[in-house]
Amino acid sequence: MTDPAFLYQQAHAALSGYPLRDARPTLVSISENVIFRVDTTGGERYALRLHRPGYHTAPEICSELAWLDALHASGLEVPLPVPGHDGQCLRTLPGDNGMTRHAVMFAWMDGNEPTPDIDPAAFARLGHITARLHDHSRHWTRPDGFVRKAWVPATMTGPHALWGQWDSVPGMTGAGRDLIAHCLRQVDAQLADYGTPPHRFGLIHADLRLANLLVSGTHTRVIDFDDCGLSWFMQDLAAALSFHEDHPHVPRWVDHWLRGYATSGPLTQADLDILPALVIQRRIQLLAWTGTHHDTQQVHSLGPDWSDRTLGLCQAWMQGRLLRHIG
Structure with a gap:
């Protein structure tokens, strides 16, 4: 209500x-x-x-x-x-x-929510902060009774998706369903190969997007841990691009985030290689979310072509063109 x-x-x-x-x-x-x-x-x-x-x-x-x-x-x-x-x-x-x-x-925490025109240097600070979060997560002993949701294919884009079903989004076509289904089969396979060892998978923020940052001068503060849960650590970078995955500044954002992260946390080639799969999975999860929130102002603000742009990103991922220059 x-x-x-x-x-x-x-x-x-x-x-x-x-x-x-x-x-x-x-x-x-x-x-x-x-x-x-x-x-x-x-x-x-x-x-x-x-x-x-x-x-x-x-x-x-x-x-x-x-x-x-x-x-x-x-x-x-x-x-x-x-x-x-x-x-x-x-x-x-x-x-x-x-x-x-x-x-x-x-x-209360002071600061302003950044816009997509944010200075890319803020993403370097975000990467550094995220690495510190992950380091804490890897070494922190969770108290008895600790329980949080797991963000994995089944709960993000699969049959138990917590934000809705992507194939029920208004206007979804048969061709669109086939493209996304084919895309997700490959994503699931890549994530299965990547695995869930503790250096790759653990407690993360899970929603580290622009709307959940407060920027004040040179300070970038992280808020809204409401969706923190168990997932791949690199999922926090995918989430940082939420709703803006096809923005022209994404390559710079990602580059700065990775530089910032590397100052405080380890990154392997496998971590870089899995990023496109995590980014496209997140975008499809957000597509499902727009279906369950289609009457909200936030979804209207995405524009009438947002679903079509999502399909374009799926095509780019299938063709190996999504974030192909990272690392």
Whole structure:
């Protein structure tokens, strides 16, 4: 339910669980989750996240928060969960139709969301930050009960896809279905060969795209770990290109990201070789997402040719022309 009056009611219910005086919520965005900015008379500012009902379980959200706490303790600039009166960071609210909604509050982080015209040097900083995230992931001992979704072919573009089925997107033709199906068979085969050893596959952000960055001067901060989960580490680069995979600056973005990553993390030829498969799989996952969100302003902003451009990217990948100059 996205009725603003109801959402404000839920925001106030969530805020009652925190030791704040005169907390004033302001609706910032309604997307997968609902975000409120919270201001207090003392000048403090927070971000309140109301989770979409039925997507993440309470243990999954608590696992995300455990990783954020550990990342923050290691010195990375990530959202910091704020505990309530009871010392817990997760609030559970009664919703409509018997469904509950989870809520979490974070310390506010300043910065601006970059646009596709971002200085490519910001991608170098993002690559460096991502390498630090991955290094932490590889060495961090996850607490008992830690559980997050796995982002693999079955859950991204296969029968158990969590963002919808790509072959049900409005306007999909038989030729388009055949092209994507053939593309995904080859992607799946390449990923099976690449494998899931711990140096290649682990806990990642999984949605490190432009919309989930805050840029302030020379600082690039990572936000929105809502989709963090288990996948290939190089999936975070594929996600960084989300919705802009055919932008003319992509080769420069990728080059700078890889340079930044290499300053703090290892990269092998196999990691570079698998990138095109991960990028096209992500694009097809996003195509499925547009089908389940086809009435939203975000999907309308992609333009009427976005699906056709996706098929063009699939053709380019099949012909070995997608990111062919990387490395």
